[in-house]
Amino acid sequence: MIDFDRYTPLLQDGGRILLLVVDGLGGYPEADRGSELEDAHTPNLDALAARGITGLTEPAGPGITVGSGPGHLALFGYDPWRYDLGRGVLAAVGTGFPLQPGDVAARGNLAFLNDDSLVSDRRAGRISDDRAAPLTERVQQRLDADPPVAGVEVFLRHVSEHRVLLVLRGEGLDARLADMDPQDTGLAPLQARPLGSADARTASVVDAVDAAVRAALAEESDEASPDVALFRGFDGLREMPDFGERTGLRAAAIASYPMYRGVAQLVGMEVLHGPDGPPSSMADQIALARAARDTHDFLFVHYKYADAAGHDGNREAKVEALERLDVDLPALLEAADADVVVVSGDHASPAAVSGHSWHPVPTLLAGGSAGVDDVTTFGERACAGGLLGLRPTEHLLPLALGAAGRLAKYGA
Amino acid sequence: MIDFDRYTPLLQDGGRILLLVVDGLGGYPEADRGSELEDAHTPNLDALAARGITGLTEPAGPGITVGSGPGHLALFGYDPWRYDLGRGVLAAVGTGFPLQPGDVAARGNLAFLNDDSLVSDRRAGRISDDRAAPLTERVQQRLDADPPVAGVEVFLRHVSEHRVLLVLRGEGLDARLADMDPQDTGLAPLQARPLGSADARTASVVDAVDAAVRAALAEESDEASPDVALFRGFDGLREMPDFGERTGLRAAAIASYPMYRGVAQLVGMEVLHGPDGPPSSMADQIALARAARDTHDFLFVHYKYADAAGHDGNREAKVEALERLDVDLPALLEAADADVVVVSGDHASPAAVSGHSWHPVPTLLAGGSAGVDDVTTFGERACAGGLLGLRPTEHLLPLALGAAGRLAKYGA
Numbered sequence: 001m002i003d004f005d006r007y008t009p010l011l012q013d014g015g016r017i018l019l020l021v022v023d024g025l026g027g028y029p030e031a032d033r034g035s036e037l038e039d040a041h042t043p044n045l046d047a048l049a050a051r052g053i054t055g056l057t058e059p060a061g062p063g064i065t066v067g068s069g070p071g072h073l074a075l076f077g078y079d080p081w082r083y084d085l086g087r088g089v090l091a092a093v094g095t096g097f098p099l100q101p102g103d104v105a106a107r108g109n110l111a112f113l114n115d116d117s118l119v120s121d122r123r124a125g126r127i128s129d130d131r132a133a134p135l136t137e138r139v140q141q142r143l144d145a146d147p148p149v150a151g152v153e154v155f156l157r158h159v160s161e162h163r164v165l166l167v168l169r170g171e172g173l174d175a176r177l178a179d180m181d182p183q184d185t186g187l188a189p190l191q192a193r194p195l196g197s198a199d200a201r202t203a204s205v206v207d208a209v210d211a212a213v214r215a216a217l218a219e220e221s222d223e224a225s226p227d228v229a230l231f232r233g234f235d236g237l238r239e240m241p242d243f244g245e246r247t248g249l250r251a252a253a254i255a256s257y258p259m260y261r262g263v264a265q266l267v268g269m270e271v272l273h274g275p276d277g278p279p280s281s282m283a284d285q286i287a288l289a290r291a292a293r294d295t296h297d298f299l300f301v302h303y304k305y306a307d308a309a310g311h312d313g314n315r316e317a318k319v320e321a322l323e324r325l326d327v328d329l330p331a332l333l334e335a336a337d338a339d340v341v342v343v344s345g346d347h348a349s350p351a352a353v354s355g356h357s358w359h360p361v362p363t364l365l366a367g368g369s370a371g372v373d374d375v376t377t378f379g380e381r382a383c384a385g386g387l388l389g390l391r392p393t394e395h396l397l398p399l400a401l402g403a404a405g406r407l408a409k410y411g412a
Numbered sequence: 413m414i415d416f417d418r419y420t421p422l423l424q425d426g427g428r429i430l431l432l433v434v435d436g437l438g439g440y441p442e443a444d445r446g447s448e449l450e451d452a453h454t455p456n457l458d459a460l461a462a463r464g465i466t467g468l469t470e471p472a473g474p475g476i477t478v479g480s481g482p483g484h485l486a487l488f489g490y491d492p493w494r495y496d497l498g499r500g501v502l503a504a505v506g507t508g509f510p511l512q513p514g515d516v517a518a519r520g521n522l523a524f525l526n527d528d529s530l531v532s533d534r535r536a537g538r539i540s541d542d543r544a545a546p547l548t549e550r551v552q553q554r555l556d557a558d559p560p561v562a563g564v565e566v567f568l569r570h571v572s573e574h575r576v577l578l579v580l581r582g583e584g585l586d587a588r589l590a591d592m593d594p595q596d597t598g599l600a601p602l603q604a605r606p607l608g609s610a611d612a613r614t615a616s617v618v619d620a621v622d623a624a625v626r627a628a629l630a631e632e633s634d635e636a637s638p639d640v641a642l643f644r645g646f647d648g649l650r651e652m653p654d655f656g657e658r659t660g661l662r663a664a665a666i667a668s669y670p671m672y673r674g675v676a677q678l679v680g681m682e683v684l685h686g687p688d689g690p691p692s693s694m695a696d697q698i699a700l701a702r703a704a705r706d707t708h709d710f711l712f713v714h715y716k717y718a719d720a721a722g723h724d725g726n727r728e729a730k731v732e733a734l735e736r737l738d739v740d741l742p743a744l745l746e747a748a749d750a751d752v753v754v755v756s757g758d759h760a761s762p763a764a765v766s767g768h769s770w771h772p773v774p775t776l777l778a779g780g781s782a783g784v785d786d787v788t789t790f791g792e793r794a795c796a797g798g799l800l801g802l803r804p805t806e807h808l809l810p811l812a813l814g815a816a817g818r819l820a821k822y823g824a
Binding site: 028029030031035056060061062063064065066067068069070071080081084085087090091094350352353355356357358359360380381384385389390 | 414415418419422463781782783784785786797798799801802803807808810811812813814815819820821822823824
């Protein structure tokens with residue numbers, strides 16, 4: 001674990017840093033073929049690797065597969081075990097919901113109950129976005145028209161398919177609640193229950209909200225509409241050290257997806273929007289990077305598409321996504337005009353596993369005093385021989401600070 | 413240090429794992445020749461390295477030479493510093509003595525005293541096994557005939573040469589005792605002394621046992637028989653987390669030597685025996701591995717002979733031992749039928765140092781989602797460039813769990 005209390009007293013002015021996070025960058029070579037990154041034609045990433053140093057990074061320890069939350073926290077220099085984000089907070093962050101301190105957030109599954117009020121389908125027949133989004137909005141309107149608990153605001157938001165977000169806002173709420181989702185069919189949804197020494201009132205608030213949500217769902221005329229939302233992962237915003245205070249960097253986040261803007265915002269980065277809202281393409285992101293030249297000295301730029309293709313198990317699409325990024329890379333580097341560039345990923349997403357994986361992620365650090373090694377291609381096997389070595393992902397931010405000349409000498 | 417509290421909640425079903433421990437596997441290349449492993453002809457280990465990923469592992473930190481106890485604990489995923497096994501427990505484990513909770517165990521040296529009752533030879537003239545074993549048995553018989561302390565069972569067992577094991581069994585014994593061996597000649601053996609807040613009664617029990625052992629030794633007619641046993645390393649069984657609970661694996665140990673069966677048993681693995689008792693050859697071990705296919709999903713197979721040759725400083729014998737293992741490897745792999753294979757060692761044993769050494773141990777991980785790297789021979793220098801990197805040995809078990817698909821995602 002990086003102890004920033006050691007770094008902060010050493011901070012000094014230095015170069016500008018670009019952190020390019022290629023979501024799901026890593027993979028693994030197999031007997032008959034390379035990883036997606038190895039097989040992609042990426043001359044610009046290779047050239048950047050050639051003028052920097054390379055290695056492999058592990059987000060949360062050996063063998064551990066991380067979600068995007070912990071993966072990004074590690075890239076930002078936070079111990080992903082110490083600062084674990086609950087499901088509720090991540091759902092809020094992922095949908096762009098402006099969570100406030102004191103809010104209680106939970107993930108919910110729209111579900112079917114049978115005639116005995118036991119769960120018969122935890123995903124309401126994998127209800128489509130087209131149906132679930134307006135349905136959730138109608139439920140919200142009914143809750144607004146007839147608030148279930150005086151003094152508590154209730155927000156129900158659609159996330160995707162059967163997934164919803166619940167946020168409660170009011171004085172003195174306590175997020176320490178057990179899951180209400182029984183996690184299996186044939187069981188009854190659970191009542192809200194305080195965990196440990198948690199305040200009992202919040203549980204009764206949640207039960208009242210739960211009853212109101214059921215009543216609102218029952219008003220749907222469609223026979224096949226869900227009967228209940230099964231809530232779990234109750235959580236609130238945790239106190240997180242501020243990224244700027246820790247690092248001395250004026251940090252900006254440039255991301256197309258709400259989840260990554262959200263995690264950046266949680267640590268106190270400024271989230272950049274264009275005239276038409278959040279960036280929706282690499283061209284938008286490049287424009288924002290250029291605009292931030294004089295105002296920010298740390299740019300977090302997030303590239304989503306490698307991960308999405310990995311999730312789909314689509315090897316060719318992941319290779320193509322990496323190649324498209326490579327085409328845009330020179331323009332991004334020119335626009336960002338950073339002294340030090342880090343390229344890494346929040347986790348591996350090999351198409352072969354159709355999801356995230358535990359594999360160490362290829363990583364490069366170029367510019368400033370980073371120096372060079374003998375690695376001239378950016379890929380898993382090449383990076384295994386680089387000067388960065390095999391490290392926890394958390395090491396990257398301190399290394400970037402070092403390469404940017406932002407850390408004074410420790411001791412005489 | 414691996415914190416298994418992080419891993420256990422993520423456990424899920426997955427592939428079967430074979431951990432092949434080649435005792436004393438590692439060595440080091442010198443200017444004019446390779447390590448024993450590098451110079452051995454091991455086409456099957458090389459092929460396994462070629463279809464997996466490779467690296468180097470350090471059992472207990474840089475520069476530290478470990479004994480078999482800590483080396484194996486690290487391979488099993490236990491911090492070898494946190495779970496230190498005392499000399500007494502290891503001697504018990506190493507001789508196959510069935511230690512029970514509450515027992516107090518100690519190592520002893522048979523020694524000579526001079527006419528002033530000062531130690532004149534701490535090893536009783538390096539007494540041979542042929543003499544020491546029956547001598548120890550006769551002492552035991554005399555202790556049985558005339559028990560020195562009511563309510564306390566006393567077990568004295570021969571270990572090797574001048575080395576014996578003492579175990580005391582009775583209500584309320586406390587193992588926290590200072591060494592009685594003065595560790596040098598010309599000094600008197602020390603009286604038993606409780607450490608810190610330890611119970612004083614056990615010290616008086618040990619003093620009575622010590623007096624009885626001296627009296628029993630004095631009954632030997634042989635002039636050159638030892639006068640005393642110098643006891644040190646008092647210890648009892650420590651509470652260890654259960655391997656199966658930590659990892660979700662139904663684990664079996666297949667080892668020819670009592671020490672390794674003992675360490676496996678300490679962490680809760682099932683120790684497999686054939687119809688004629690413990691396995692006494694690799695052929696026996698292979699048969700047991702095959703028999704465990706449907707009952708166990710983790711097999712620890714221990715191969716002793718590389719270490720023994722290293723201890724003897726016999727470079728050729730170590731090379732041959734590795735080559736013999738290589739010949740048996742395909743049959744073992746076929747019998748074990750594991751999805752994921754780990755090959756490593758508990759420590760290095762270069763013939764050049766005639767004993768254990770601190771050198772990182774060549775290691776490979778193959779199968780499951782391990783992937784491959786460019787390393788096609790199994791040896792120290794080749795493994796230094798592999799995708800596993802240089803790691804603490806403790807990382808191996810979590811990595812094997814990851815490769816076997818046994819760890820769910822952490823965080824969303």
